[in-house]
Every structure is written in C-alpha cells, then in structure tokens.
Amino acid sequence: MAHAYSSLFVKVKEAKIAVVLVYVDDLIITGDDKTEIFQTKENLSVRFQMKELGELKHFLGLEIDRTKEGLFLCQQKYARDLLQRFGMLECKPISTPMETNAKLCAHEGHDLQDGAMYRQLVGSLIYLTLTRPDTSYAVGVASRYMQHPKKPHLEAVRRMLRYVKDTINYGLLYKKDDEVKIVGYCDANYAGDHDTRRSTTVYVFKLGSGAISWCSKRQPTVSLSTTEAEYRAAAMTAQESMWLMQLMKDLHQSTDNAILLYCDNQSAIRLAENPVFHARTKHVEVHYHFLREKVLQEEIEMQQINTDDQVANIFTKGLSTIKFSKFRTQLNLVKREEA
Numbered sequence: 001m002a003h004a005y006s007s008l009f010v011k012v013k014e015a016k017i018a019v020v021l022v023y024v025d026d027l028i029i030t031g032d033d034k035t036e037i038f039q040t041k042e043n044l045s046v047r048f049q050m051k052e053l054g055e056l057k058h059f060l061g062l063e064i065d066r067t068k069e070g071l072f073l074c075q076q077k078y079a080r081d082l083l084q085r086f087g088m089l090e091c092k093p094i095s096t097p098m099e100t101n102a103k104l105c106a107h108e109g110h111d112l113q114d115g116a117m118y119r120q121l122v123g124s125l126i127y128l129t130l131t132r133p134d135t136s137y138a139v140g141v142a143s144r145y146m147q148h149p150k151k152p153h154l155e156a157v158r159r160m161l162r163y164v165k166d167t168i169n170y171g172l173l174y175k176k177d178d179e180v181k182i183v184g185y186c187d188a189n190y191a192g193d194h195d196t197r198r199s200t201t202v203y204v205f206k207l208g209s210g211a212i213s214w215c216s217k218r219q220p221t222v223s224l225s226t227t228e229a230e231y232r233a234a235a236m237t238a239q240e241s242m243w244l245m246q247l248m249k250d251l252h253q254s255t256d257n258a259i260l261l262y263c264d265n266q267s268a269i270r271l272a273e274n275p276v277f278h279a280r281t282k283h284v285e286v287h288y289h290f291l292r293e294k295v296l297q298e299e300i301e302m303q304q305i306n307t308d309d310q311v312a313n314i315f316t317k318g319l320s321t322i323k324f325s326k327f328r329t330q331l332n333l334v335k336r337e338e339a
Contacts, residue, residue, distance in 0.1 A: 002250035004243055011036060012252050019251065028056060062131060063171075065336070070178075070209075073131045074171025074336060079164050082124050086117075086161065093166030094159060095325070097138040098318035102156065104141055106195045109150035118149040121157055128164070131171050133204065133214045134328045135160060137315045140200075140216045144193075169336040178208035180253060182244055184261045185305070186237035187312035188229040191222075198222050199229035202315035203237040205244060210332040213240060216315040228284060230268035235291040237261060238300055245299070258298050262305040269302045 002008040009020040016033035018040060027044075029037055044050055056064050065072040083089040112118055125139045138160050145153045182205055189200040198221065204214040215236070223229035241259045248255050263269055271281060272295050294300040313319065314327035 002247070004247040004250050008247075008250065010250055010252070017252055023060065026060065028059065030056075061127065067173075069173060070176040071174045072171055072336065073174075074169070075128055075131050076169050076171070076336065079128060079168050082128065083161060083165055083168075085124075086121055088158070088161040088165065091158075091162050091165050094162040095166060095321045096319065097135050097160045097163040098141070098156065099159070100318045100320055102318045103194055104145070104153060104156060106145060106148065106150075109152040112149050112151060112154055115149050118154055118157065119146050121161075122146060125157070125160060125164075132164075132167075132333070133172075133211050133331055134167070134170075134314060134324070134333055135163070136214055137200075137202070137216045137317070138163075140218075144195075144218070170333055171336060172210045173332050173334050174208060174210040175332075180208055181257070182207055182212075182241070182248070182259050184237055184241055184259060185310060185312040186230075186234045186261060186263050187310055187316055188219075188223075188226070188233040188265075189316035190226045190229045192317065193218055196222070199232070200316060201229075201233040201236050202312045203233065203240060204312050204315065204331065205240065206331075213244060214315065215240070224283075227265060227267040227271065228281060230263060230265035231271050231281070231284065231291070232288055234261065234263055234268055234272060234302070235288040238291040238294050241300060242294070258301040261300050261302050262310065263302055264305050264307045264310045266304055269304060272302055 002010055007022045009022070011018045011033075013033060013036060016031070016036070018031035018033045018036035019029070020040060021028040029040060031037055041050075041052065058064070061075055061078045063074050063076060080089070083091070122139065122142050125135065126143065129136045129139055138156070142153060142157050142160070184203060184205045186203040188202065191197045192200045199219045200216060201219050202216045204211050206212065219229065219232055223232060238261070241261065245255050245259065271278065272291050291300070295302060307313070311327045311330040314324065314331070319327070
C-alpha cells in the first residue's frame, strides 16, 4: 500500500512496476510489468466476482482518450447531461465562467424559492472541476452560499453553465514526451470575500505539461496584509507539494530535485527564506512556518514570477477573456479535437 494514498497499491520487481488503484468496487490496474498485472487479475478473480472492461476509457464519469500526443481527460458526457438536466443545453455560450471582478454577497438580492435546486446545481458543478480547473474559482464562490442562496447567486451559476456549454469538449492533456517534473504556482486573493474579508488561498501543480492538483479555498482567518495572505497560501501549497512528492516516491519516480514553487509576492518569498523574527508577522500561527522549514531544507525552492505569468491567477478572481484564455492554455486545458 502506498504511503500517500491508502487506496493505491504498488509493486516493483526488477525495475518493473504494477499499480492498482481502488475506488469502492472499481479498480484501475496499470504499469509496465505485464506478467504481474496478469497475475494480479487472476488472483483477484479467484477471491472476487470480477468483470474486466478492457482498456481504460471511462472511470467514475471521467473520459480517458489516448492520442498521439498523450493522455486526454475530460467529462464531456457528464457536462452535456448536466446542461440537459437543468434545461441549459440550448443556452447562449459565453467565454468566461465569471464576470470580471464580480462581487457576490450573502445578503444582497431576493431569496430563491427552490434552494434545493441551487444546491444540486452547485454540487454537480463541483464534480465537474475534477477535470476542469478553469471553473474551480467560480464554483468555489458559488458554494459559499449553499445555505441561503439568492437570485444573484443563481444568475452567477447560470453564467457558469453558459461557459460549460461554450467549452463542453475541453479537457486536460498530458503530453507523453514532456519531462516528468512537479512545478507549483501559488497566489492569494487578498480580502476577496466581501462578507468576511477573508483572503482566498490558491495553488496549482503541474506534472509535465498538465495540471494535476489545484485548489481555491478561503483562508480560515482574516489576513492583515497581502504579504501575510500570500505567505499563508504558500504554506498550504508547501503541504500539498510534500504529499505529491510522497506520491511520486510511492510510484518509484525520481524526486531528487527540489520542487519549484512560483510566487508573485517578493515579501512572502523573503519571509519564507529568512528565519529571523519579524514583528509584523509575529501573530501568524506557527504551523504556517512549515514553509520556511522546507525552504531551508531545500525541499522547496521559491522563485519570483511576474503577475502576468502567474497561472494561479485563474483561481483568484473573474478575469477578462484574454487573460483567462491565456492561463487556461497554460494549464494545458484544450479542446478534444486538439488533443
């Protein structure tokens, strides 16, 4: 059993590997050790009633295509069923999931007569983010109002559906010729929640060409400066990077180099690299200094990046079509026919 993930089982024999991923009663068996894969199937079929579905093409609503360039993951059928279920299959498409610098509040607008429909809709969109990181921020904001949704919140969600209609055949492409190296990007939307004034932590990790892990999450407490908000975001990103590093070790992939972590805030980078006492950040909880320790141990290398090139910006706020399209491309989120 892998250390990083309890449902992942890995066996290595003479530099060859066999991997089994379990989700309830669904299994993915892969690797380059054909003998071990065959033996694993035989052993499992003796103990359990099994049905082999052949080469992986569908798994829990995800569609997997093998192309000349690599592996393409999408949820095109799920997205189409979602639009049809909520009567938006023939809606007018739009190029971004959220208005530029949109501001949603908890107490503005009229209450919805059917709050359950709103919750079902947002819940369905949350599952779509498994292969659609471009919708993560908009869906995350909408999910804050599940308890008491109002008309402006529903209008924002309907805009997301119009965006899904426009990009229904988009998915993540993982190119097979790219170097297998983890690179992270972290950012923060300072005081972006207009109800609580809490900031939003965002990060995204790429393995080779495509995004493999991303997050857009409201911070637990109010930050007093952009530096503090960015530092908190970087600390959470560091935790995720350590888990990804352990997962790579479990899969017996090379993890010799420090993980590159790109941040567009110089003050946060200096705070992570300098262990001296800072009066202006003495109130920051101790566990956020986990980042500083990993930088000093050279497990993480933080680098400055220009804000215009910070791909994590796609998870912080509503962007213009040009910026949004640029960052979406950097995540290697492409049309199905382009894959």
